[in-house]
Amino acid sequence: MGTRYLESLFNPASIVIVGASERADNLGGMVLRNIMGGGYPGRLLVINEHDYENVHGVPCIRRISQMDFSPSLAIICTPPDTVPKLIRKLGKAGVRTAIVMTGGMSRAHSKTGQPLMYSVRDAARETGVRVLGPNTIGLMVPGRSLNATYAHMGVIPGKVAFIGQSGTVASSLIDWAFARGVGFSYFLTLGDGMDIDHDDLIDYLAQDSHTRAILLHIENIPNTRRFMSAVRVASRTKPVIAVKSGRVPESEWFPYALPAGISRSDPIFDAMLQRGGVLRVDGLDQMFDALETLTRMRPLRKESLAIMANGVGPGVLAVDRLAALGGELAELAPKTIDALAEHLPPYWTRKNPIDLNYDACPELYANAIRILARDPGVANVLVLYAPSLTEDSLQIADSVVQAVKGTRLNVFTCWLGQSTVMDARDEFYRAGLPSFFSPEKAVKAFMQHVNHQRVQRLLKETPESFTDHFADRTHTRKLVLNALRAKRLHLTSEEAREVIRDYGIKTVETQYCDDVEGVLEVFAVERRPINITLVHELSCHPFMEHKKGGSGYRTTIQGLNSESAILDSCKILMDEYRHSYPDSGFLGFAVQHTYQHVGGIEFSVGITRDATFGPLVVCGAAGAHINVISDRQIALPPLNMVLARELLKRTYMYKLLKEFSLRPEEDIRAIGETLVTLSQIVIDIPEIKGLEILPLLFNDEGAVAVEVAIDLSTKPGRPIIQPYPRELEEWIVLPKSGRRVILRAARAEDEPAHRVFHELQSPESIRYRFFQYRKHFSREDVAQMVQIDYDREMVFVANAPRENGEGEETLGTVRVWTDADNLRCEFAVMVHDKMKGEGLGMTLMQKMIDYCRSRGTVEMVGNVLHDNRPMLKLAERLGFEVTFNREEEVMDLRLVLNEPEKAWQRERLKFVPD
Incomplete structure (x- = not known):
């Protein structure tokens, strides 16, 4: 939902408490006493159906319809079945935010049979009210004298924000933090999180100057894509430390449906937090210890x-x-x-x-x-x-x-x-x-x-959306689409091999035979030792090692060098297949020559898909005497070689590779390239649900796949992290100088060229861009400009080869910051002084306008110094509305990109129709 109306939650001008009374055990009364005891300066009102004139000295009315003003914030402490109706009435009365402290709504049900907390969510969506809760401890903002909780004590002011999910954990944390002298800028819990969630609050706190660090207590993450986008932005500017509870199945509050090939959900959360730049700790005590070092060292x-x-x-x-x-x-x-x-x-x-x-x-x-x-x-x-x-x-x-x-x-x-x-x-x-x-x-x-x-x-790693080597995506897509048209949710073994070969992964040469006679014919041609694998319908699916019936099942017999050995082995394989998979149709035998690859160190690598986290890259051990699942490590695509190597280093097999491989560095690079390629396959072909190479071995030419299995889905799976958008690259020729310039999204490795670009600008150009004179840009300053998440922020650079042939130089840049609701983006543009008159500023701005318009952003805004004539002239040519901001003494620029569709969008943007 984004940060819409959250300012009313964190800094309310007035508060109404629904359900407060003077009974000692009344929830609303406890909250009211805390609000008053904290010194809240705004207007207070109580609503209680009983005919009280006041509660604890605060005026009281019986109905919402009797309110003579629209409070910024409503706090609801009434029985569960009353809450959805109250949300609707408050929304009609102009209230924009509400805290629902009522508990038990996950267990109480509405007339439709669904838990009442979902009725609260539906009511909030209908009326546009932002809701914190239900079942939340409430909210504290010490810097604004706000303690809207039922907690036993308040927190001291500080620079740390805490977002929790459990009220009881939060209560103990208040005591703990007070004893250690830790102060907070914001302190709240989500409860059931039916509307306001982690990602909304992280977005708000990332921009909050009063918050230096963010602490998270996480039980579950409903929207992983939004969470990842928000936390990647926040963790670039301030430490984010998280405790994730429910590490083992026995402690999971919500049952978690595991993807194929994964035995526990916790490593998936671990991989996500790691890619989000979040420090994960094992408990609340470690959280404060980590906070101590991160903020003081x-x-x-x-x-x-x-x-x-x-x-x-x-x-x-x-x-x-x-x-x-x-x-x-x-x-x-x-x-x-x-x-x-x-x-x-x-x-x-x-x-x-x-x-x-x-x-x-x-x-x-x-x-x-x-x-x-x-x-x-x-x-x-x-x-x-x-x-x-x-x-x-x-x-x-x-x-x-x-x-x-x-x-x-x-x-x-x-x-x-x-x-x-x-x-x-x-x-x-x-x-x-x-x-x-x-x-x-x-x-x-x-x-x-x-x-x-x-x-x-x-x-800071920015994997690309296309691999460097040539891949026949057209052929691969044709294979996948033909299988789906035939209503097959898997590829055959031959088709699976074609897919990875299209992407440059080498495979062991394999011949497929319908029966034993076919195997004997293959052996008779060259009379070399062979390996035989029995192929049946279920063996075409990845990650079979942990499924029922797969334990101890023998699939392959190696090193057969006589007809009698082949006949005996085929019989053994058929007997074991009939015993373990009697209902899986027999498809034949796969035959490979024994000496095509070097045995020894075996890896299992592949792709699986989680319902919440999307595609996952997996890597670990393989082999008959290895617990494959126990060594399986997880990473989120997209990957590059740095990220692939980090994934590989977490496996037990990495240690064996380093110690026993004849060419450890070459083999490490080969498996890293394989992992990057698998990551790219699932981005290019999102219908691939599962892919497993088992085993991946090594020969003189690098990594080689022995067996491959691929599952499909009619529903595409998208990664929760945006890759570098190579598809947005384009080359142009400048009309005046004739230089060829590439327009593309910024990457982390642009930092040196970007720093030189800023250092060579004239003082006047720097003042126009940053509204002040700056003589120096640190490496950290410039790194933050180019190390971006391609979701909330986009930067296009105009780069050209240097005249001496050594690397690229940056000639211009344009960036936008987009709010979490994708309503408004703010732009900034700067062109090298020597490029004046080339039209590069117009080109960069038009590219960014087209990009933001295609994403559905409603409007683009910016601020320009009143004496920046070139930029004002460019803005008028692009169709921006230009007005003078007397308060800031700057020119405000505004360009409508798309028409707002919803009432809250128009209200948020203060949109006035023509």
Whole structure:
């Protein structure tokens, strides 16, 4: 639904509470008391069918029709069966947002038999009212003195937003956060989430300047595409940390229908959050630890860690935890070791972790930090201290704080103990240094920082929508469409092989025989050892290994070099087939020469489709003695080589490949290319529901597929992440200079050229674009300009080959930011000073206008400085309406792209028909 009317929810000018009374256990009364106790400054009104003059001093009326104004927000605390009708009446009275705190609506049913929460959803859609809930704890906005909850206590103001789903979890979190001094900009729960959902709130918070980090408690995600789009935008600018409950089937609140080949739903959520740039943690305690490091530590220059402590024990505990989490110790330079040796006993270990000895004084801690700061191989330092009779913990803490100032180090601390070290921890808190109670928690929090930066790097990857190698998509589509016309929801083994061969994946040469006599004829031609696989109807479907009847079923016999062995093997295969799959029609035998491929390390790779998450790429182990499903890892398409390698590295088979392959790097690249290709197949041919290569082996030419199976669906499956839109690329020739220029969407690798483009612009051009003079653009500034999600934001660049032949240069750029409802987009355009008079600005703007119009965006807007004559002239030529904004002292530009169809769209845009 987007951010429509959410400002009324978060910053209401007036509130009406429906169902409040002065009874101690009355839900509405609790909410009203919290609102009043929080110091809410707006107008309040109570509606109660009983004839009260006021409730807790707030005026009370009996009916909605008696309201003499339209409140910004309604809070409903009445019995379940009354809520849908109340939503309709409030909508007719002009109320735009409502919080439904009533619980039990998932179990209470309407006259139609559906749960009442769906009746609430339908009423909201009919009237345009935005609804938070039902069954929500409510909403707190401390910065606006709003506590519209029934919680036992309020939260302190801060810069962190929390979006939860469970009211009881949220209640405990309030206590927890207060004890740790964590303040909130917004605090709310979704409850049943019938209207307002995670993605709507994330969209709002991504643009909120009062929010520095977003915490999520997730039980389920109804609209994964919108969630992914929203969270990818938000996580580019602020940390997003999530706890996902329901990790095992026994704890899932809603039964989850698993896709073929997947045994648990949790890895799917894990893959989604990872691609969304979200740091996933295992619990609420870890959430706050991660928040501590992400908001108080600088970005990590390196992922290794140096550890120092006043004793061996704490350091060893920290190293153990670091190794268990896949971290690495920093290697100390020889100069660093020699410098430390001047201050430490002669028997110290001369390595990381650094034992400062039990009697380490404040000066020794400070000197050790300063020495480590001079080591280019050290970027992160964990400082540990165990209480000592000889030294004061607060003095040592102060020395650490002073030593850290002015260094480039990321320092975090762990003062072990409780009663005697609390003052030291407070000192670290005031200095902005993260501090933890145990070495294990400190290292875990550090590794969460490492993992966050890893997922941020994956977030910046921009896979393309077309592969580089030639693929015969026409032939593949013909195969698929012919099968669907024949009402077949799978391809034959021969057809499946043709599909992957069309996309450049090599297959083992295979001949298909109707019976045993045909197998003998194949063997008689060359008299070489062969492998025989029995083919039946169900074997043409992917991911059969986990289905009923497949356990222990023998499909292939290898290395047959005599007619008698072939006859015996065919009989064995037929007997096992009849026992395991008696109802599956026999289709014949597949024959392959044994030495076409190199055996040993076998992979299972493919595509499956989830009803919620769409297509998924899977990769893992294969082989008769391997639990295929247990090693199966998941990624969301589209993939590029970086993302494919990350998927591969999560498998157990990757370790075997690195250790036992004769050509590990070549084989890793080959399987990565296969995964990227599979990702592209499902984007090009969305009717493919499932595809499995089992096994994928390696020969001298790279990866080779042995068996292939493909399932189809009449309903296309679309990935929830937008690929790089290569189809929007076009070449033009500039009329004045004759230069060939490519117009295309921006990619992450455009960052160097984009930075040079901005640095070469005149001060006046920079002022026209950014409304101020800017002399410098950091790498991070420019990276955010080109690392975009191709859903909410689009950037077209005009690039041309450099005159010296080294790479491309950027000659112009145009971008739009589109709101979550796809109603309005805001544009910005800039052309290189040397391109004036080439018409490049007009070309870029027209390309963007056409693109936004094709997406159904209603209008395009922009702001231009009043003295920017060239842009104003261009806007008039393009048909923009130009008006002067006296408040901002800029020219407002507006262009209608499509006619708004709904009343709320016209109201939102303040659209006035001609």
